[in-house]
Amino acid sequence: MTRFFRGWRPMLRIARRDALRTRGRSILVLAMIALPVLAVVALDTLGRTSDVTPREGLPRQLGSADALVTSDGDTFAVDQNADLSWIVAGSAGTLLPRPDAATVSTVLGAGSRVIALTGGELAVRTRGGVSRPTGVELDLRDPMTDGLYDIRAGRMPRTLGEVAISVRFADRGFSVGDRITLDDGRTRRVAGIVESTGTLHQNTVLGLPGSLGVHNSTAHQAWLVSRPGGVDWAAVRQLNAQGLYALSRAVVEHPPPKSQLTVGAVDGSRLGSTQIAILALVVAMAVLEVVLLAGPAFAVGTRRQQRSLALIMATGGERRDVRRAVLAGGLVLGAVAAGVGAVGGVAVAWAARPVVQGFSTNVLGPFELSARDIAAIALCGLVSAVLAAVAPAVLASRQDVVAVLIGRRGSTRTGLRSPLISALLLTGGVGLAVIGARQVAGELTIAVAAVLAVVGMVGLIPLVVAQLGRAARGLPLAVRFAVRDAARHRSRTAPAVAAVAATVAGVVAIGIGGASLTAQHRATYTPRGPMRAAVVQNPAARPADWAAMRAAVAARLPASRVRSVLGLHEFVPVTADPEGPVDSMDIQPADSGASRIAMATTNSLGAYVLVGPAALDTLAVPMTVGQRAKALRTLADGGVVMLLPTDPGVSQATVVKLHAVDRSSDPKPVARWTVPAMVLTPRGTTMPALAIVSEQVTRHAQLPPAVTSLIVDRVTINQHVEDDLSAAMSSVSKTSTVYVERGFQDDSTRIILLLLGSVGALLVLGGTLTATFLALSDARPDFATMSAVGAGPRTRRLVAAAYAGTIGLVGAVLGAAVGFVPGIAVTFPLTSSSWIPKGAAGTDGTVLPDHFVDVPWLLVTGLVLVLPLVTAGIVGLTARSRLPMISRLS
Template sequence: MNWRPVRSWRLPLRIAARDARRARSRSILVLVMIALPVTAVTIADTLYSTQDLSGVEGLDRRLGTSAAKVELVDYGGVIVQGFDPDSNSGHPQAIAQGRGNVVKDVSGVQAVLGGDRTAVPYRYGGLKFETDAGLSYGEAIETDLRSPLVDGIFTLNEGRLPQNSQEVLVNSAVTERGPGLGDQLVVGTLSLDIVGIAESTSSTGSERVFAPLGAFEAAGADGTKAVSALETYGGKQFLIGGGPVSWDQVRALNAVGVAVTSRAVISDPPPTSELPEEARPSGSIDSASLTVLVLLVVMVLIEVVLLAGPAFAVGARRQTRTLALIGAAGGSPTVARRVILSTGIVLGTLGGGIGVLMGIVGAWVLMPLFQRLSDQRFGPYDVTWTHLLGVGVFGLVSALLAAAVPAWIASRQDVVAILGGRRGDTRASRRSPILGLALVGAGVTGAVFGAKAVDGSILIAGSAIVSVLGMILLVPLVVVGVARASRRLPLAMRFAARDAALHRTRTVPAVAAVAATVAGVVALGIAISSDEAQNRGDYQPRLATGQAALSDYGSDAPWGQLKSAVEQRLPEASPTTLRGVSYETGRDEYIEVRLRTPGGRQQFLSQWGGYSNAAMLVGDDSLPPASPQTSAADRAAATEVLRSGGVVVFTDKPVRADKVVVAVNTSDNTTAKRTDRLRETFPAVYLQVLGGPVEAPGVLSEQATRALGLTPAILQLMFDQGATVVDKGTEQDIAEAVAAISTEASFYVERGYQTPDSTVIVQLILAGLGGVLMLGGTLTATFLALSDARPDLATLSAVGASPRTRRRVAAGYALVVGLVGALLGALIGAIPGIAISYPLTAPYDGSGSSHYLNIPWLLLIGVVVGLPLFTSALVGLTARSRLPLVARLD
């Protein structure tokens, strides 16, 4: 084997290692630039792997120590399932109905499995229990809590296990609402002693009760038949002990209508070919997700390369004399390139390795914090080394790419000029701006086509990268243009602008890094803001903001008691009664009221309906409190029509008619038979809805209601506290209080559209990450420039410049880099940001606005103007004002 190509790298690597040791500050800077993204990705990957439980990792949480869990599927027939029936692709489904060979109890399961197997009943479902405020709803598990098969499903944190069916365990979420250790849990007519505090090993947050078998059974109305207060999910379930349950045994149980979660099958699944055709996973790769991932990696790689580029450019500048001596001694330009690239290899390898190690430690430190933010319990700490190897290689590749341009420039330096003490960059290429304009044009074109396409998000994302690459090629031209336009600026700004143009090898990557960061922030900011604008625009409020509504869907609601329960907690609220005709009659019938003009038009509203369950509202002297927003003239006309015994009809668009035909139909909920009851014509006024919720298509007067043979009833009690909105804690207390009076009662407070916490977090992360990257890129380039410009600044001091001049030059350089990069990035980022708003906010069903565009001006001003000014001020305050005199090289 020829080792000569490998040995030819020994000298460049030794020179690079020596230079890294000598220039510690610059080396540390490069290491930080490379290690930080590697650390961030390592933390994200490790935390994701830790929280993403595989089927094997979650077995003890689902099965305890049992060999399998079986479910006698209640829809009967032969079923098919995947290896793990709890996964999306493996969920059991019936393929043949009928009760032929379906087993009806666990003895049939034991007969199929054979051997001596223990079977423990396992019941899981919903449960209503009393709290200090009233009645709440939670989840419960009823099983033999002392059985070894249950070990691992829950953990006992305080107290002891139940000794009989009159004792239960609850989790901390239950104790926060009232009953605690030593108290009684009241479930219907049952009073159960709480003897311990336990937590599920699968999830936290929701109220949960753990009880022995039979704890929730009470005597029925006849005094003999046991009725369970637990509303179970699915069919009968059992934990099965004994030896492993094989795939053949699983299929045998499937044939008799039993779904099986087998520890052995999930731990060591058979070949996919043994799965039934219906249960086989598609195996297709989500091309959209893969494309987005690739684009994200490319963008991060570009950002890291641009951030680290100035340091390699300055390093190459410092090594020019060494490289010139190598060239004078007979070294080829290839050797010069290898010396600079070797710096990338050395620092990239170190940065990638340090970043991975820091990420592993960081994920371990942050895991408890992220666990508190999630209701699902994480799995064991999981480091996926194959992933992290790729992340470390990413650091090496980014360092090599960052060193590539300085290496190429260094190999083309004039050896004689360098040894003669002269330096300077070559003239800017005339071809690069032309290519840059072409790429930006291609990016804009792709974004336009992507905005018009049905699903153009991938095209828009690809166009964004093309635009960013084109922008990078335009940066040298822009920097030179800024330098030429700085003639009338003060000395410090003029010096900074011209120095930036003179030393483009370190200026261009810094400006491009800032621009790429701002472009990403602007694009994502516009996309997120537009999506939120759509969510806010499409939100349909149930009530006016700040109002509260008390509903009860029961046929004989105790409105007096319910009203008193609310008024006890909201003494200053003014209640109003909403009356109307309910869809439900209480006789297993469904009422439908249909409206049309005498000319035959029937559709007046695109959508309506709320939680009052109203087929029509009823009002006598004026519009009911739940009526939508209309003009004052329309409300006056509505009052007049209602007083005269007519009908008010709500519409989306103006309707020219003064009468309405009202038809009443009933449908039997059992037979679905429809019966036409009455059809009458009434004087009417058609009100165009200007905003607000629309509970029903219209309002009947008392006279019209009687003429149609309908009986008005109380649908809701509405409470208004003016400008004061009921807090969420009080809302929950009232909801539990009214639920204790009537199980059909509910309480709701309209708070208007609330931006999800996840969106706020994303926006904060976006602004914070953009700010950090901008500060990092600008500060890095500025201090490298100041270090490189020491001879020039020392000469300024020698000819009489004040000590403040250096600080002003430093602040000016930071402002040039930050402001030019921010303006370029904002222009380029707006292209994909506006384009992606079209497919992102397109309506799913064709209704509503076809496009939402919201520009986050506050974010843009902060990133484009605020951050460059802040960075400039920070640099001006921290830069050294005095330097020792050194020889100036020119």
């Protein structure tokens, strides 16, 4: 063992000195390894910091109390685990009296103290209408509440006439000393502005118990408790027996043994094998990418070291020692880079906390470092560096000592080994992708296939580069020189090309998958109302409410057109009792046989069955003049217009009247009759309604039509108008909703593609530039020769541009070609949708395909053509034009 280390010691010393001597190249390698380590360490640390553990979260939820006891209104015994991440609502056993503060006090015994915390929706009048913040009633004067809220201005409320409001609610135009008006007309003085210590940007109004009037059916009842000695697990179980959940400081800090927990409550959240496989794939690809990016630097470094390596052999070293000398370079640079990256990552994470907080409403936890994670990430960096040095080390150990020592520049040809294995890997990857495409959930198979194909491709790149060198004969001088030089120095070129190719392959594959998924969403999108119109729904509205809502719309948007949509409610109560028996209606094509056509239907206008010819214009269904005339005729004849994804070719429909003893019971058909029918086939895969029926049908069924929604159009409804309309509708009736149909909205895909493109471009640029500038510094003697025979200053720039273009283009073309395979393959499991009826039309009116393939050509051509050419241009413009001099003509 000592012998082993003794063999390494001089090599490490040489490597360290060499790294210091060739600073430029050392910094390049350092950056390539340190930057990914830094990024991953920073992400890991930020992730752990923003993740609030139950223990870290205690002060935010308990303040200074010993426990928070919650009732969700159940009156059966409940079950929970220590940190309330697993709860089972009671539903069986003995019916218990509804728990109250006395119940809690009784369980906790003498010496305990209980204060109520009641939360519920509140209505507060604002300038724009009615706002609905959360009202919290809690005696904030009690020391148990210390730590729940931070005071930003003013003080906590002390009387029933005072409230505190959250920062976000204050942004609506309230400040300390103002008065707010509650729904009941009473006013409260704002005593202070506060922020929760757990969750930011909440809309909250706080007051003393009884001051806000949140005791209604939606209220949430809890108690903060203190008890000498804390609330132990036994006490928690006793509270559970009374239908109460408890988050106890003592229990979270000292959780009960698993044997005391219900089987289901035992934490089983370990990584599944699929997640481990995905993690392994991601780590493998990341290490591969780093190895490929850093590889050229080591290849060049080794050639610069050639002479000292030959001297090691000449003075009695073995091939093994030469290998060690090069590997030691990887070890030294890798260790420094891993260290710099780890420290830098922690520093970046520390500095980035305010930025991260800006994106999250949850208050970040304490700054948290995981030594295990950081060590693992740093180790990956170190391993990458050593792996990047392996190929140059093996090549260096095989060099001809004599040729090097007498100063011949010597051939640096790399053997073309193992193209067979690489070809097999590539073929295997393609085959596996085909298999994955046929599986229902083949995404993981295809990911494995992609890695195999990329590794195979990487192995074949030296062969491709060599072939290119042979084919360069007819090219212009600069390009010919660049291609031939690249082919000669394959140990430097191949990793750079491979890094570019692997990146492009990944980006292209993910890009095709993402774009195809978006194409599917776009094609199957179902509008929920006429384009650009607002649909106002309100399931609980009475006829008077609709009139008030129409009036409110007219008041807000005088220029708009408001139309009422008539329809049948899904359940029409037979008696005055809303919990009593209900009638409903179903409509089927008359001669479609026993089975109904498989389809999805929504009640986008508040009803599955719409009534009257006016409904034809309120649905976003495109139809021809002939179809429209026929539909109007059918409705006039007392028939129905059915909405189906495909036309089964029927002219009659069966109307079924159903009856059920209440809403949750199975409805039974009570009447069935046939009426004339026509079929409209709306675009999209989800039907906006089941059918439009004539008034005769509703009369025959004795089901009264009612207003089910309002359609507001003929004005521009932007986000601001929509918010305004929402507030206006809410102030009439709390249960109203406003939806504006804006067509298919796709922002996330565009952002993802942009992000992918940027990361890809950065890596492609990095790989290309590194290899190019290493090649340029390697080709100094050649440039000197060119200068001696009369090359102008432009030549070096042209060669530099040609070099960058060659590496970028070859890598990008190969990568895109390989990336297409998993990219296309993954569209099958991603977008094959058995639920779409055969022959259904998409939103563009064409028949939907079995699966969707959309290649993001902008991204692909950008990466494959534009980026390499632009890189070449930039390199050409920025490269030093001055040619080196042959300093001494021997």
